[in-house]
Amino acid sequence: MPDKPSPFARILLICAALVTGSCGLQGSSVQKGDGDWIRTGRTDDEQRFSPLTQIDASNANRLGLVWYDDLNLSRGEEATPLVVDGVLYVSTAWSMVKAYDAATGKPLWAFDPEVPRRQLVKACCDAVNRGVAVWNGRVFVGTLDGRLIALNGRTGKPVWSVQTTDERAPYTITGAPRVIKGKVIIGNGGAELGVRGYVGAYDVNTGRRIWRFYTVPGEPGKPDGEVSDPQMAAAAKTWSGDAWWRQKAGGGTAWDAFAYDPELDLLYIGTGNGSPWSRAARSEGRGDNLFLSSIVAVRPDTGKYVWHYQLVPGDEWDYTATQHMILADLKIGGEVRKVLMQAPKNGFFYVLDRATGKLISAEKYVPANWAEKIDLSTGRPVENPEARYSERGKPFYATPSSLGGHNWPPMAYNPGTGLVYIPAQELSVLFVGDPAFRKSPIGYNTATRLGTRDPSLTPPIQAAKGYLLAWDPVRQREAWRAPRDTFGNGGVLTTAGDLVVQGTGTGFLKVMRASDGKELWSQWLQAGVLAAPMTYSVRGKQYLAVLAGCGGVYGSACRMVDKDGRRPNLDWLLVFALDGKVQLPAAPAAQPMVLDPPPVTGSPAAAARGRDKYARYCAVCHGYDAVSLGNQPDLRYSPTLGSDAWFTILLEGGLSDSGMASFADVLDRGAAEDIRQYLIRIAHDRKAKPESTTTKSSEHSS
Structure with missing residues (x-):
């Protein structure tokens, strides 16, 4: 047998492993290598920028399919794959996880958490999942029924599983976990249906809960016994009445957006809308209702609060702050500032000092009529008084709509161009309060009359549209835009090869030049694309991967593919590289839909x-x-x-x-x-x- 290494040699081996990152990549923005994509946003700063340059603006027109997998589903697909050491990991609808050889597409294993299909009634927006986390040989996934599961990265077998939500309440998990300093961070969704939001941190080795931070208060005067208790006592003063806590609601769910700065040691949490939407039904029409529609910074070790910034005080338009956040260092006014950037639903692009939460700038990136501007001295919106539909008792046509100027599909930042690329859209919606609202155990609990139309009122946006928007965050202005055929388009990837990559709701994967938006390559994937693409390299070859499969809140965009009838909603994992020659099977023919309703018999x-x-x-x-x-x-x-x-x-x-x-x-x-x-x-x-x-x-x- 070979000699055992000396204690000194073992220390050297441990140090070497830590340097290369193979001992866990704990809370660092350093990649194992430029070719890997080890976090949902690639790095802790969530820039979704890759330094790979083999595929660039000069040769992107040579892209072709090299392998694909039919996921055998017909749901929304929203995850960004991860690649670590030549293995591609991805989650799919119904919280399933698959592993492949990243170069060949050979399936390695598959895991099905067997989410009960009846759980769908608790989901606001389809059985979607936005990705996994990988750490130290383990793969972590949150499930639609509220579990957080650790899998063995080699076999896909469960290592541990914990229930993070009350199974009796309409909670779901659709977001990707983050692993920070040996803790798995996960939030939840369900504000539309009536829940109280929180974020939890769990030990990566055992699943033991370490801390929980509630995002809205419970019953005033009754502490939760959690790290957020001081903040909840203060936040309760910004709520009025007792409707929110008697309904066991309040909202503020943190269902997607997280980012981490290892230098400042701050975890940033984006929180959601109020539950119910109507502030009159939730808080007697009064108060800022902290921490709805806010960015909250906490210490990842303990969950201890550091600062917050509320984007929409007293939200009642479903203007969440759960959209993708990006951390970057920008030169503003001659000074390099550590900033956090977000283009949330409400139509304003925000640049914050990420150390203090102080607002640096905020300008409209899409049309918005609910507020005139953001007052830089107070950080508060200058609201349109007519926007407060629930208190005025009058309907209001709002733009952006409840789908937002930008929803969950991630944006991306390219340090080379200095631009942020946003899947933007313009829509309107009529908000009408429901004075007779009573919470229901099933279904939406928004206290608004959803889907209402009023022919006597004119929507600010007559016809919805979508486009990829290149935004200059320093000058706070548009650099260029690429129009799309519909609203509801996919997330974004950008690279050092001067590329921006985005899928569309009508089923195209498009590669553009990052500097000016010129389209370089496009391929129809037979299914709407909402997920953000990613790129990786194995043995010196660069690949581009994306999930296709339309659903969730943007399922109506799928209909734009089916103008002549209805095609099945195909779910694919597709991987491209230069000079790829693989062909997808022929697209199924659109099936004509024949209306043959029975006679009208009801009044x-x-x-x-x-x-x-x-x-x-x-x-x-x-x-x-x-x-x-x-x-x-x-x-x-x-x-x-x-x-x-x-x-x-x-x-x-x-x-x-x-x-x-x-x-x-x-x-x-x-x-x-x-x-x-x-x-x-x-x-x-x-x-x-x-x-x-x-x-x-x-x-x-x-």
């Missing part, structure tokens, strides 16, 4: 009642006005409208194994009949007046 009053119930319980999956979101059945065409199978499905859970839960807890047979009569009526309307294929201003919630 207009029954249909009106059905419309309200449909908007609350059905629209999140099946689309407002029953215009399908793309990967769920269009109920106007349902053959069950003329049979008792309608009641079997809606009230008895006849399709629960497919994710269609029973609604018997909130609907009786009469209410189910009202919904059916509403759908029959609009099916006849659709048959009499076919829809235009142009993109209209969206009324969809996020």
Whole structure:
């Protein structure tokens, strides 16, 4: 047997391992190598910038497919793959995880957490998942039913699993975990349905919870026994009444955005909207309601609060601050500043001092009518008084809509060009308060009349549009834009090869020159692309990877692919490189959709009642006005409208194994009949007046 190394030699080996990062990559922005992509944003600063240059502006037109995998799903795909030591790890819809040989595409293992399909009724926006974390030979994933699971990176076998949420409440996890200093950081979602948000840190080795930071207060005067107790006591003073805590709601869920600065040792958390949306129903129409729509900085070791900045005091437009945050050092006014940048839903691009939380600048990157500007002296928006629909008792057409000027698809920052690339969009939505609101155990709990239209009011944005926006964060102005065919487009990658890469809702993967936006290459992937691409190299060869599969809040963008009928929503993992020759199978032919609704038998009053119930319980999956979101059945065409199978499905859970839960807890047979009569009526309307294929201003919630 070989001699055992001496103690001194063992120390040298340990030190060498730490230098190369193979002992865990704990909380550092240093990559194992430029060819790996080890975090969802590649680095802790979440810039989504790669230094790889083999593929560049001079040769991007030679890109071709080298391998792909059919995920055999028909859901939204939103994850960014990770690559570590030649292995590609990716999560898919239903929180499943797969590992591949990154060079050849050979499957290595697959893990299915077996999320109960009935959990879908607790999800605001499809069974999506935005990615995994990798650390020290383990892969971490959050599941739609609230578990955090550690997997063996070589085998895919579970190492530990912890339930991070109350299974009785409508919590979900769709975001990617982050591993920082030996802790797995994870938040949750569910504000639309009625929950109280928080972020947790868990030991990477055991899953033991180390700290929890609540983002909105519970019952005043009753501490949670968590690190956030002092902040919650202070935050409670910015809330009014008792509706939020009696409903066990409040919102503020941190479902996606995190970033970390190892030098300052600060973890940045982006928080979500109020629950319910209406401030009148949530907080008697008063107060800033901390920490809704805020960026909160804490110490990752303990969760101890350091600073916060609230973007939307007293939010009631679903203007979350959960959108992608980027850390960078920018020269502003002749001084290099450590900044945090965010383009949240509300339409303003924010640059903050990330050490102190002080606002440096904020300007509109898309049209916004809810506020005139952000006052740099106070950091607060100068609001349009008419925007407060719930307090005024009058509807308000807001832009951005609840989908935002920028939603969850990540933006990217290129230090070479100095530009931030934003998947931007322009939409309007009519906000109407619901004075009769009562919280329901199932469905949306927003205290607004979702999907409402008023022909007497004109939306600020007549027709929705989307584009890739190149934004100069120092000068706070547009550098260039690349128009897209629809709203709801994918996240962004940028590289040192002067490239910007983005997928579109209509199914194209596009490569542009980062400096001026000139399109260099494009390929149709047969399915809408929402996930952000990434790039990596193995044995000196650079690859470009992306998930395709449309769904979630942007499922309606999938319909733009299907102008001549309906194609199946395909879910792919696709990997490209220079001179790739692999071809996808021929795209399935679009299937004509034939409307054959049964006769109208219900009264207009029954249909009106059905419309309200449909908007609350059905629209999140099946689309407002029953215009399908793309990967769920269009109920106007349902053959069950003329049979008792309608009641079997809606009230008895006849399709629960497919994710269609029973609604018997909130609907009786009469209410189910009202919904059916509403759908029959609009099916006849659709048959009499076919829809235009142009993109209209969206009324969809996020």
